[in-house]
Amino acid sequence: MSLEELKKEFLKIGEKPYRGLQLYNYMHKNMNSDVLNINSFSKELRDKLNRDYYISDLKILERFDSKLDGTKKYLFLLEDNNIIEGVAMKYKYGYSACISTQVGCRMGCSFCASTKEGIIRNITPGEMLSEIYNIQRNLGIRLSNIVLMGSGEPLDNYLNVMKMLRILNDKNGQNFSFRNVTISTCGIVHKIYQLADEEIPVTLSVSLHFPFNELRSKIMPINNKYHIEEIIKACKYYVNRTNRRVTFEYTLIEGLNDGRECLDELKRILNGLLCHVNIIPLNPIKEFKYKKPEMDAVKIFVKELNKNGIPATVRRQMGADIDAACGQLRRSYMNEKGLL
């Protein structure tokens, strides 16, 4: 519930609305979820809340620590026994967390482990917040950045994601700046327009990966609905409305999208757009038969983009020793337990 909804709920049960604010602080500022421990409430009220309501919380099923770079990968158990993933990555400026927005995903990108069983369900705002709070509590830190790039397509769970972000941003809760949030999308164009009009200055990150429609449609089915030209047009609208630069994710795959033709087309379509390109050398999964390119080829690709006025960097691979690519850990865990 938003703060307003919570205050109304307290009125409905014959309590003063400020009790709603107290509970909201307890949940979202202090990140607690057990109503029986709210000392400022009477025993009667605590019992009533405990009997008639619940605070969504998930459990850390397992945490895997990378020995290479301090990345922590989490498997979270939801209350209906579904399992999702989250990752915390340590950078110079602090921790960044990547969280899931859906159990599974229906977008069907061939290179992604999260979509292999399709979508199971959307993750609620409370569960998304609980992913964040659990990571912060578990590591004893405050996150610097939050990235909606775990399993699921955030714009396919639009209303829940918006509600979660507004609660996260609320000064009575975490007071987390929208500017430190990144929303990733595979290119659901009508939702990009909607997001641009929300007046929340989050970073939009588009998983582009291929500059030609024919190729992109083969690997990312969403491209059959929304072509690259429409995505770029929506991104221009996003930049105009928010004044924020758009990030493009481009997974470099040997022999598929790392050649001169793709490079030239990428330069052409991004020309003049306020953007940044993240080049990600492919993190292979066994269901997708392609390989990552040699590091020299990656560097040349990046250099060429920069030379042409398109800022590009190589995304450092984090947690390579712990199946940190999207959906991999959950699948290997569920396979091991005979759940798939």
Ligand code: SF4
């Ligand atoms: S890459 Fe993202 S949008 Fe595509 S299937 Fe995986 S989770 Fe879904």
